[in-house]
Amino acid sequence: MTFARYVALGDSQTEGLGDGNELDGYRGWADRLAERLAGDNPGLGYANLAVRGKLAAEVHAEQLAPALALRPDLATVMAGMNDLIRGGFDAARVVGHIEAMFAELTGAGATVVTVTFPDIGKITPLATPLRSRVLDLNARIIAAAARHDVLVVDTYPHAVTTDDRLWSADRLHVSPLGHARITSAVAKALSLPGDHEDWTRPLPLLPRRTPWQATVTELRWLASFAGPWLYRRVRGRSSGDGRVAKRPELAPVTVSAHGPGGRHPE
Incomplete structure (x- = not known):
């Protein structure tokens, strides 16, 4: 197409x-x-x-x-x-x-x-x-x-x-x-x-995290991301408030230095 x-x-x-x-x-x-x-x-x-x-x-x-x-x-x-x-x-x-x-x-x-x-x-x-x-x-x-x-x-x-x-x-x-x-x-x-x-396609396997590492990761996520997100919800706010589309009109495309589609190395 x-x-x-x-x-x-x-x-x-x-x-x-x-x-x-x-x-x-x-x-x-x-x-x-x-x-x-x-x-x-x-x-x-x-x-x-x-x-x-x-x-x-x-x-x-x-x-x-x-x-x-x-x-x-x-x-x-x-x-x-x-x-x-x-x-x-x-x-x-x-x-x-x-x-x-x-x-x-x-x-x-x-x-x-x-x-x-x-x-x-x-x-x-x-x-x-x-x-x-x-x-x-x-x-x-x-x-x-x-x-x-x-x-x-x-x-x-x-x-x-x-x-x-x-x-x-x-x-x-x-x-x-x-x-x-x-x-x-x-x-x-x-x-x-x-x-x-x-x-x-699956990515290469990584070493399994210990229970302690998994717990620390979850606590950090709760403090850094889940907490602020819930706070916005309680206040009735959205991350999109006051924002507009980044590209509202049709315009030519500049191909990234990564090449068409910009494949990310795995």
Whole structure:
């Protein structure tokens, strides 16, 4: 497939958190995918409307209309995790918003790709009770995608998607390596030309942590990341408050020094 206009919709993963920093900016899997696409089509226009912290309803309400106005022939939609980790989660309502985006984008002629979620209980043990939510959400996303001929990258069945090395220290956002794997997964789903690495390939085994090391790691995570996140929730605040999309208009893509797609060394 060749594309002229790629628009990415979503939250922090699509914005690129975990792959860069606040000072220099974030790259992320969608930027990497745009670079890979531009390697074969230098005239590609790319917009990234994703904003961290957004719920599926907010992605739908705030990003769909601007995306349609850009007339994409390729769109990616990744949303739902911010809903899943909050109280009052309703998978049917969340996927209703996601499916509405699928319907509008495919109806406008775009090829659409979406991504399901991994077993977050294996990433963060305290999130194990949310496993049933992940399974419910994923099943509904896959069913909605089938109804609208949307391509799906299904992460849940693959053990590597819960490997610590694919995740940042906050365990909410994937690392540069994780972003590179998502890029490869979406490229494969799109059957893009080129040599695609196997994004499901396990990483080399690491020495097993002792119980003491595991306990210290969990305590540090609670103090550094879980605590501040809960504090924002109590105050009714979101990490996306006051933020706007980093790339709201279609613009040419500059290919990174890492090469198209910016593969991360493993």
